[in-house]
Amino acid sequence: MARYGILTSGGDCPGLNAVIRGAVLQGNMVHDQEFVGFRDGYKGLVYGDIKLLTRSAVRGISSRGGTILGTSRFGPYSEPDGGPDAIKNVLEELEVDGVVAIGGDGTMAAANRLLGDGIPMVGVPKTIDNDLEATDYTFGFSTAVEIATESADRLRTTGDSHMRCMVLELMGRHAGWIAMYAGIASGAHAILIPEAPESLDQICQWVESVKDRRRAPLIVVAEGFTLPDMTDAFSDRGLDEFNRPRLGGIGEILAPLIEERTGITTRATVLGHIQRGGVPTGFDRVLGTRFGQAISDVLADGDWGKMVALRGTAIERVPFADAVGHTKNVPLDFYRGARALFG
Ligand SMILES: Nc1ncnc2c1ncn2[C@@H]1O[C@H](COP(=O)(O)OP(=O)(O)OP(=O)(O)O)[C@@H](O)[C@H]1O
Ligand SMILES: O=P(O)(O)OC[C@H]1O[C@](O)(CO)[C@@H](O)[C@@H]1O
Numbered sequence: 001m002a003r004y005g006i007l008t009s010g011g012d013c014p015g016l017n018a019v020i021r022g023a024v025l026q027g028n029m030v031h032d033q034e035f036v037g038f039r040d041g042y043k044g045l046v047y048g049d050i051k052l053l054t055r056s057a058v059r060g061i062s063s064r065g066g067t068i069l070g071t072s073r074f075g076p077y078s079e080p081d082g083g084p085d086a087i088k089n090v091l092e093e094l095e096v097d098g099v100v101a102i103g104g105d106g107t108m109a110a111a112n113r114l115l116g117d118g119i120p121m122v123g124v125p126k127t128i129d130n131d132l133e134a135t136d137y138t139f140g141f142s143t144a145v146e147i148a149t150e151s152a153d154r155l156r157t158t159g160d161s162h163m164r165c166m167v168l169e170l171m172g173r174h175a176g177w178i179a180m181y182a183g184i185a186s187g188a189h190a191i192l193i194p195e196a197p198e199s200l201d202q203i204c205q206w207v208e209s210v211k212d213r214r215r216a217p218l219i220v221v222a223e224g225f226t227l228p229d230m231t232d233a234f235s236d237r238g239l240d241e242f243n244r245p246r247l248g249g250i251g252e253i254l255a256p257l258i259e260e261r262t263g264i265t266t267r268a269t270v271l272g273h274i275q276r277g278g279v280p281t282g283f284d285r286v287l288g289t290r291f292g293q294a295i296s297d298v299l300a301d302g303d304w305g306k307m308v309a310l311r312g313t314a315i316e317r318v319p320f321a322d323a324v325g326h327t328k329n330v331p332l333d334f335y336r337g338a339r340a341l342f343g
């Protein structure tokens with residue numbers, strides 16, 4: 001019986017457990033495969049820290065948020081213990097024939113490098129940001145949009161009661177997908193995304209026109225949004241474990257500027273990690289399960305270096321190289337369509 005390892009790496013994301021369950025069930029029931037899970041992303045791979053993924057270990061987990069394996073931003077090449085030789089030894093000792101890395105662009109870049117160093121790797125894309133070019137949708141995005149939409153709806157009732165301008169800041173890194181979907185769904189009066197810088201004058205014009213209709217303005221802003229005079233997305237929270245600036249806080253910058261210019265009392269809410277927590281939507285569970293089953297098929301074929309992707313309604317296989325280095329941004333036509341209704 002072939003034996004494979006699964007790891008979840010990078011930020012967590014609703015739907016990860018559905019992938020793990022889908023792979024284990026497909027492996028057990030369709031192919032002659034068994035699975036172990038590496039704990040805490042690449043850290044478990046480097047240190048051989050595993051959890052057995054029997055059928056009973058994955059029972060009922062699709063509806064659970066987070067990942068039963070734990071995750072981290074630990075790099076597989078981290079000194080002093082990482083690197084391909086150490087990992088090859090771990091795989092040999094544990095009799096693991098290949099590794100499924102579930103993660104975002106960074107995790108896939110690391111998987112691609114490991115593949116080049118002779119480690120049999122395959123991948124499953126995940127991110128709430130929906131910003132991977134190789135796949136039409138990532139699981140986790142739908143859940144984040146639902147949570148963000150519900151939050152925007154809630155801000156509207158308190159905003160309406162006080163006639164305040166409410167600013168809701170959403171995640172998404174350098175892509176505005178979550179903001180676009182939640183903004184449209186909640187009927188926001190402006191949606192501000194990294195792909196389309198807007199001036200403060202323009203934002204305040206939209207706010208004023210809402211106020212003139214005696215309505216309370218709701219502004220949805222993506223964390224990566226920049227005003228025209230900003231060279232980078234706002235960050236005052238230091239760096240993450242992989243030395244990238246942690247985004248967040250642009251909503252708090254905008255709120256007092258809007259209040260000062262328009263005279264409307266303005267409040268900012270930064271939704272943060274709530275967007276990544278809790279039960280996945282049905283859509284994310286289905287996509288996760290299908291990705292999990294498909295990756296078991298990829299393993300059965302020994303099709304190393306492939307990542308599964310959603311194209312239309314079909315699950316396809318794409319090379320790692322297609323998955324890394326290309327951010328999928330919100331198309332400007334899509335933005336312009338929504339913008340026509342701002343204000
Ligand atoms: N080019 C690379 N070579 C080797 N290791 C890498 C590379 N890129 C990323 N990694 C490692 O993979 C880890 C996971 O990547 P990252 O932190 O970008 O998360 P991700 O998988 O992209 O998920 P997300 O960004 O959605 O949270 C990084 O923290 C880093 O340790
Ligand atoms: O969990 P961390 O390290 O704070 O990272 C937050 C980032 O991760 C994401 O939630 C997913 O990539 C982004 O939207 C956000 O900028």
Ligand SMILES: [Mg+2]
Nearest residue numbers: 010104105106
């Ligand atoms: Mg990433």
